[in-house]
Amino acid sequence: MERDVRHTAKGVHGRGFRALTAAWAVSLVGDGVRIVALPLYTAATTRSPLAVSAVAVALALPWLLVALPAGALVDRWRPRTVVVVAHWLRAGVTGLLALAVHTGHATVVVLCATAFVLTSAETFADSASQVLLVELAGEGDLEAANSRFVTVETVGMDLAGPLAAAGLFWWAPAACFALDALSFVAAAIFVSRVPDVAPERSGGDLRGQLVQGTRFLVQTSGLRSLVVAVAITAVCAAAINAMLALYSIQVLGLAEPVVPFLVVCMAAGALLGARLSPRLARRWGSGRVMVGFLLLLGGAFALFGATPWLTVAVLACVLFGVASAGWNVLSATRRQRLTPGPMMGRVTSAYRVLAWGLSPIGAGLAGPLAQATSLGTVYLVAGSIVGFTAILLARPLTRG
Template identity: 35%
Template sequence: MSRLVQTVLPARLGVPFRWLIASSWTSNLGDGIAMAAGPLLVASLTHDARLVALGATVQWLPPLLFGLLAGALADRWDRRRIVLVVNWVRVLVLGVLTATIGTGHASIVLVLAVLFVLGTAEVFADNAAQTFLPMLVRRDDLALANSRLQTGFITVNKLAGPPLGAALFAAGAVWPFAGQAVLVAAAALLVARIVLPAVPRDPDRRSHLGRDIAEGFRWTVRHPAVRTLVLTIFIFNITFGAAWSVLVLYATRRLGLGEIGFGLLTTVSAVGGLVGGVLYGWITRRVSLGNLMRIGLIVETLTHLGLALTRQAWVAIGIFFLFGVHELVWGTTSVSVRQRAVPRALQGRVGSVYTVGVFGGLVVGSAVGGVLAEHWGVTAPFWFAFAGSALFVVLIWGQLRHVAHTDEAPEPLPEDDAPEESARDVAGPAGGTHPH
């Protein structure tokens, strides 16, 4: 057992990283349960495709509204404390939702409101939590540590969570949300065990939140690789969001799958992600990052086309498997690019710009998907996703060359924009408090 632990979680990553990954896996299991249970709850309360798509929108809208603020606060406040407070708020809200469902007073308006509040809480928790890793492991270990986090995310959030959530929902609508509340509480207790090194801050430096947010945005615009990633994820999430916002309707109406079958689609995608995680090192040794991104965008484009064409569940399952491989490879690469490139004092703000790109695309896409599905059927969003993705691949193709330079040291900011630490400080250990 100790050899297995050492292989999965090498000692050089440190004990704090093990607390972080335990918290991440626990929280993500709860989120995976809700990933299936949330849409099923909304679909059980309404047959309007626009309201079903709105269920996705209200969860994707908070990062767009509050992402930049969350990033600025993460660079100002105690990041661990942010995660702890917000997770306990999530536990409280989930408890209210559970009680409402259990007493038979759940309505579509109430459920959508609760989903919005939960999504808002996650913005602040996730933005702060994503800054932990560069403070806990060496720069050279970021790819390995991220692959472990991604593998755990896929295993529990996508592989175990959705079918468990669907099965719990089939047993009773109250159970998946009660289970998520318990898991989020456990994750908060695990985060409390993490000790983070201090982030240097100039006590004489007093700036407004607006200036802090603008500083992170300017840095993102000036860095070619990160700028390219933000633009790409924004456009591709418009197309992805359009299709995935009505996925529960596609699975039940188009493929004829039941509640558990809907959860299994995500499970198959997760299996593909595990395969991608195993192959990631082998792939990146043979394919440049720029070409890896190009291949990924082609795979995603063809995913939408395949799902638009098929009526066979087994074909869709195969497509979801390949999409899962792509999702892991893309996700691990993009987060490693950002963490290597961004100075530590800007991690929260630059991460929030990326988050706004992610969820801004999803919000726009989900609104489009709901309208298309309501007027032209559940495959219309997938045709839109295919056409839009294909067009963008052609337009962005040349810009992906910037990603090939991400192994370079982080770029320092101009003198008047420089935060509390230089780019040089990010590459090495954080003084005596570094776990290594």
């Protein structure tokens, strides 16, 4: 008989949330390997900013095209089943990518197509995972749940994954993607052991549900200010992430296997940011702390591109991690608290569309901007935009 969340103890210490955390940990290690290996493989084999930019656009585009209907469908389906199916699909696609890399058939077109399919599946898994997180953690443990998720995400995707990618890429790039495929298989098995969740569902046709979720998001002032802040920040982050591997190789002079070291530095900062953010929010208020994290993020972006010195780059990467993790914990908690349970999938997806769907613009502009000026200019421009956004939205974020 399937276990139901209504008969499972809620909270971050409950068995259900611990099982979900284990699934996250496994899949995120594989994600960390792929997220480093895919742009690194593209940069190493093409040496082209345009090719790197194209793959980055393909990775981000499903958040614009697929995420919104995915969220509405998640509100109609069992979230645990959605996550399991998404993991199995990504396991198969990533396994085929590993074969293509091993046989020398991983052209830029293949890399872009694979990136698009993987992120499309992720849009379903992400919305369903949000439902599972809220239902299993309970209202009282949302800050702790989001802090724990960001911590697990950081350790897996930004620390363990990149370290594994560094060794595997030096040995055989295809092994990076093979490990990612295996991680999805393991995660699917773990998620199948998570208690089933069947939150209240709202009726109506699919189109009406899509409109309802988007309308709620843009008409709720506390959510609207979050969306604007995240949308602008996501565009800038996509631009700097798209150029990270190329900047590290050409400007900082790092060898290809050493590039993931910078991601590890970001992870160290993110662990600190995830741990400190709930405490800072209790003392100073979540709105003020979120504004502070945005200002810190903009300053770190600009610092990274201001000089080709490795020591400065390392410091900037640590600050990246502190600011982004702190912002993610507090903004996710605010969004979850302001969203009714039956609309969680739709509102989450609409939020991702408006917040992340624009990120292909940043990734797409980064290549031409770097080619016309310099790679460092991308970071200086992105930092200036994020800093100005923090100042502009300081009052609504604090009030929200």
